[in-house]
Amino acid sequence: MKRLNSDTTTEELQDVKKGDLVTDTFSKTGLVESIEITDDALYRTYEFHLVTGRVITVKK
Numbered sequence: 001m002k003r004l005n006s007d008t009t010t011e012e013l014q015d016v017k018k019g020d021l022v023t024d025t026f027s028k029t030g031l032v033e034s035i036e037i038t039d040d041a042l043y044r045t046y047e048f049h050l051v052t053g054r055v056i057t058v059k060k
């Protein structure tokens with residue numbers, strides 16, 4: 001299981017793929033259904049959509 005939060009390195013975030021078991025260490029845990037990465041001038045935002053319908057969002 002991979003822990004996803006603001007302390008997670010960019011390399012670890014890039015390594016997450018569909019089907020991985022992830023958690024945000026609070027209440028969101030599940031398999032990754034899809035990943036969206038958006039990049040604006042200040043932050044790169046990773047949105048991990050889980051099969052449970054929840055979304056884990058990490059800004060780096």
